[in-house]
Amino acid sequence: MSVVIAGTGMHPWGKWGRPFVEYGVAAARAALREAGLEWTDVQFAVGADTIRNGYPGFIAGATFAQALGWTGARIASCYAACASGAQAIDIARTRILAGLCDVALVVGADSTPKGFFRPVGGDRPDDPDWLRFRLLGAANPAYFALYARRRMALYGDTSQDFAAVKVKNALAGSLNEAARYRKTVTAEEVLASPMVAAPLRLMDICATSDGGAAVVLVSEEYARRRALSTAVRLAAVSTVTPSFPNTVLELPCFATDSTAAVPPPERAFRASIAHAAYEEAGLGPADLSFAEVYDLSTALELDWVEDVGLAPPGEAAKLLRAGDTALGGRIPVNPSGGLASFGEAIPAQAIAQVCELTRQLRGTAGARQVVNARAGLAANQGLFGHGSAIIAIT
Amino acid sequence: MLPSKRLCHIGSMAAPAIDGWFTVDNDIVHLIGTRCADCRTVYFPPLTGFCRNPHCSGEDLAPDRLSRRGTVWSYTNACYPPPAPFVAAEPYTPVTLAAVELAEEGIVVLGQVKDLTVDDLHVGMELELTAGPLADGPLVWMWGRP
Numbered sequence A: 001m002s003v004v005i006a007g008t009g010m011h012p013w014g015k016w017g018r019p020f021v022e023y024g025v026a027a028a029r030a031a032l033r034e035a036g037l038e039w040t041d042v043q044f045a046v047g048a049d050t051i052r053n054g055y056p057g058f059i060a061g062a063t064f065a066q067a068l069g070w071t072g073a074r075i076a077s078c079y080a081a082c083a084s085g086a087q088a089i090d091i092a093r094t095r096i097l098a099g100l101c102d103v104a105l106v107v108g109a110d111s112t113p114k115g116f117f118r119p120v121g122g123d124r125p126d127d128p129d130w131l132r133f134r135l136l137g138a139a140n141p142a143y144f145a146l147y148a149r150r151r152m153a154l155y156g157d158t159s160q161d162f163a164a165v166k167v168k169n170a171l172a173g174s175l176n177e178a179a180r181y182r183k184t185v186t187a188e189e190v191l192a193s194p195m196v197a198a199p200l201r202l203m204d205i206c207a208t209s210d211g212g213a214a215v216v217l218v219s220e221e222y223a224r225r226r227a228l229s230t231a232v233r234l235a236a237v238s239t240v241t242p243s244f245p246n247t248v249l250e251l252p253c254f255a256t257d258s259t260a261a262v263p264p265p266e267r268a269f270r271a272s273i274a275h276a277a278y279e280e281a282g283l284g285p286a287d288l289s290f291a292e293v294y295d296l297s298t299a300l301e302l303d304w305v306e307d308v309g310l311a312p313p314g315e316a317a318k319l320l321r322a323g324d325t326a327l328g329g330r331i332p333v334n335p336s337g338g339l340a341s342f343g344e345a346i347p348a349q350a351i352a353q354v355c356e357l358t359r360q361l362r363g364t365a366g367a368r369q370v371v372n373a374r375a376g377l378a379a380n381q382g383l384f385g386h387g388s389a390i391i392a393i394t
Numbered sequence B: 001m002l003p004s005k006r007l008c009h010i011g012s013m014a015a016p017a018i019d020g021w022f023t024v025d026n027d028i029v030h031l032i033g034t035r036c037a038d039c040r041t042v043y044f045p046p047l048t049g050f051c052r053n054p055h056c057s058g059e060d061l062a063p064d065r066l067s068r069r070g071t072v073w074s075y076t077n078a079c080y081p082p083p084a085p086f087v088a089a090e091p092y093t094p095v096t097l098a099a100v101e102l103a104e105e106g107i108v109v110l111g112q113v114k115d116l117t118v119d120d121l122h123v124g125m126e127l128e129l130t131a132g133p134l135a136d137g138p139l140v141w142m143w144g145r146p
């Protein structure tokens, strides 16, 4: 038995200043329309939570269900930072696989403040996410910059390489009507943008956005019975956590785990996320037609390219320079335009990645279509040990 | 080289910005972690209660001073004043941050860097623990030139 992605929907990313529930409902309705189903057909709805929009955000499943109109459908709400959407998808597909429902709707949406993400208010000296700002002034870009600098030192990556990631993703994003940033950029523009956290500049770092995304998942049997599209199926949803000791300095931590007693695991966390998805799908990196990875920074896309196995460690920039990861290249990475073109709408982002997988695999991605797309992977990592990788196939 | 003068300066400063994470003792700064009595795993910030090694049932985590010298794993800065609850100095000069690898403990610890900019740093260079004040007074551990 497999789970079919019957429909996808997105509210365009932007800085719209509307309540998050509006983006979520718009995306949900679009996904249901694409699936050819009604809200009243949905037996189970999962909301990916937003923690910056008060109580309705903490119970997103109920918030969206009420806004769509109470039907008695069962619901769940979940939070896993940037991986919230993937966990929501995992909950929905598990319920379908368990035979507890046939039709599930997954929705995530966010309305975001201006500027850097900052900790939730109040004095919380026991919360590392508060303390890292208080003691170190370590905003999120600082961590991305540490990884970027390490790439430069270890692999010889350059600021020009990082800029080339932005140029590539901006070009793809210019072809995506759901993206917030639709303008192409030049490397010169990236390199002239202000330094934020050396070596990363403003245009190397993803913004925060408003947006909403939804998918409708159904059992294969139900899809046949209702004559829905069965073109795209979920082949794997990996939501693994790190293995002790985690030797990468993770946002928002002050330190890594110690290797004094236990040696580092065979795979670092990010690599283990994709590995688990490949194992579940029975596929490998060579089987992919394209990948969506979480480019919180330009340099981080290069880390991901290696972590999901598209290049050996240290060689992602080589793929980039050869044009392999561009639209039309051997293995396009972030054909949606990525976070560089969207900006991050946390609970919606992993769902948006799956929207892109589905559109590419259905062959409905328009000008940014990957030729003969058969399998796609979406990878992402949320704060506090939330991995997510989803593989969809046709 | 007037290390004693600089370090005396530390001793005369205000209260620590956080209790129990570092100590200034005879003008020498140490990070305080904890070490599991059973498996010897080290924790920073200091962990109490239960060891996080999944193969260890240890519940005796005792305070332990960490090595004062390590090598730079990576580094960066904050070119714009970080948001609250950080208190930025006025006028603002970029905060430099370094993640420093302590070989004996097998751990990488993030900290502000004292009196050095990103132009002075490179991956692999040796730094030593010191301390310095936050803009509103309290003392925090910092990495500095040995």
Ligand SMILES: [Zn+2]
Binding pocket: B036, B037, B038, B039, B040, B041, B051, B052, B053, B056, B057, B058
């Ligand atoms: Zn232990």
